[in-house]
Amino acid sequence: MSSILVVDDDAPAARMLTEVLTREGYAVTMALSVQEAVAALDSGARFDAALTDLRMPGASGLDLVRELKARDPAAIVLVLTAFGNAQAAAEAIARGAYDFVSKPVDLAQLRFALARALERRRLEVENRALKQREVEGEPERIVGRSPQMIELMKQAARVAPTPATVLVTGETGSGKERVARLVHEYSTRAAGRFVAVNCGALAEGLLESELFGHVKGAFTGAIAARPGLFREAAGGTLFLDEVGDVSPALQVRLLRALQEREVVPVGAEAPVPVDVRLIAATRRDLSAMVRAGTFREDLYYRLHVVTLALPPLRERRQDLPALVDHFLRLTASRLGRGPIGIEPAAQAALLAYDWPGNVRELENVIERAVVLAAHDVLSVDDLPGEVRGTPPPAPEPARGELLPLEEVERVHVLRVLEAVGGNREEAARVLGISRRTLSRMAQRWTLPDSRTRG
Numbered sequence: 001m002s003s004i005l006v007v008d009d010d011a012p013a014a015r016m017l018t019e020v021l022t023r024e025g026y027a028v029t030m031a032l033s034v035q036e037a038v039a040a041l042d043s044g045a046r047f048d049a050a051l052t053d054l055r056m057p058g059a060s061g062l063d064l065v066r067e068l069k070a071r072d073p074a075a076i077v078l079v080l081t082a083f084g085n086a087q088a089a090a091e092a093i094a095r096g097a098y099d100f101v102s103k104p105v106d107l108a109q110l111r112f113a114l115a116r117a118l119e120r121r122r123l124e125v126e127n128r129a130l131k132q133r134e135v136e137g138e139p140e141r142i143v144g145r146s147p148q149m150i151e152l153m154k155q156a157a158r159v160a161p162t163p164a165t166v167l168v169t170g171e172t173g174s175g176k177e178r179v180a181r182l183v184h185e186y187s188t189r190a191a192g193r194f195v196a197v198n199c200g201a202l203a204e205g206l207l208e209s210e211l212f213g214h215v216k217g218a219f220t221g222a223i224a225a226r227p228g229l230f231r232e233a234a235g236g237t238l239f240l241d242e243v244g245d246v247s248p249a250l251q252v253r254l255l256r257a258l259q260e261r262e263v264v265p266v267g268a269e270a271p272v273p274v275d276v277r278l279i280a281a282t283r284r285d286l287s288a289m290v291r292a293g294t295f296r297e298d299l300y301y302r303l304h305v306v307t308l309a310l311p312p313l314r315e316r317r318q319d320l321p322a323l324v325d326h327f328l329r330l331t332a333s334r335l336g337r338g339p340i341g342i343e344p345a346a347q348a349a350l351l352a353y354d355w356p357g358n359v360r361e362l363e364n365v366i367e368r369a370v371v372l373a374a375h376d377v378l379s380v381d382d383l384p385g386e387v388r389g390t391p392p393p394a395p396e397p398a399r400g401e402l403l404p405l406e407e408v409e410r411v412h413v414l415r416v417l418e419a420v421g422g423n424r425e426e427a428a429r430v431l432g433i434s435r436r437t438l439s440r441m442a443q444r445w446t447l448p449d450s451r452t453r454g
Helices: 012-021 032-042 059-070 088-095 108-136 149-157 178-187 203-211 248-262 286-292 298-304 316-333 344-352 358-372 406-421 424-431 433-445
Strands: 003-007 026-030 050-053 077-082 099-103 166-169 194-198 237-241 276-283 306-309
Touching: 003 012, 003 032, 012 026, 012 050, 012 108, 026 032, 032 050, 032 059, 032 166, 050 059, 050 108, 059 077, 059 088, 059 406, 077 344, 088 099, 099 108, 108 203, 149 178, 149 306, 166 178, 178 194, 178 237, 178 276, 194 203, 203 248, 248 306, 286 298, 316 358, 316 424, 344 424, 406 424, 406 433, 424 433
Parallel strands: 003 026, 003 050, 050 077, 077 099, 166 276, 166 306, 194 237, 237 276
Antiparallel strands: none
């Protein structure tokens, strides 16, 4: 839920905006003056965007713009201006405001401007985080040593230096953007920008403007021309996430951009050449959508010159221990804590879970556990209930018969061996026992004979 600060000395207008935005799903804080808004900021409140009136007694909206930008240069501020007061709007934007909304407020214009502003903030936050990781010596990388991931990284390295368009497929949370960034970093365009946009998160009109740009006056609220993401990514890579959600009308414009290497900004007549490498990603089956007539066949063939298919986490459980170690280290570093460990039983629970949210869900589970844990070694009790309760129950005994403890142990060892792909050395580490002890168990219980894979 995005948090919005609404500042207006007109109490009825402020309440109306607060109610409208709350119904839209935003968390809204209302202030009737700049002083109230600054007090909210001083109390520790943080906002994804601010919507402020321009003319107010005492401190003005311009003063608030300066205050917000001083605290956070990336702050997103939209100003409310009286209809026709273009000079004041231009001055606000020159001072750092992102956009303006005319009074009386047109709700459609407000939704459009706010959604565009929040999407831009998301992109800026992600790009800053990427640059910070590079400064700290922690470049974006893919963690994995399973055969599937090794083969995928080989394919990514081979296609990266070429100009070929790449389609990354995989379930939500499987790491499609990380693969796209890997291709960019290994390409000849690595010095250029990597610009990402989630096509499924924006309405059609907003996505069109974001991708191709617009000229001044192209629509209500377009007081200045914007280049669009195709041109912002010039010399670099444009990543279109969830391209399967693009509307049929936009698919036509996207196809033209790929074929002609040019875009036509909204409201413009002449095309503008673009120099960009395109990587697309989707959780959908585009070939099935082509057969159903919901995705253009010609665009599909343009996008999947090379396809990199990411397997879900449940199909590459061998990667899970390394991913857990990776996220433990990153989370501890972000929180300023020392090394964080994990008990074998907790590791086994993570291995047994099905991970419908894939790597993203695993990262969130690890971060939550580290934040809430009062100790430096995570136990099963530190994991969410759905993860703790996932190992399937042991075989039930016949009625009136107790299941021997040894049978429970044997079933548990079998599950861990299956989760790590038969790698006995890895299984012994997860179980917290020696390799020799596991070998004795295997002989006693006649477990499947598997070679240790390094």
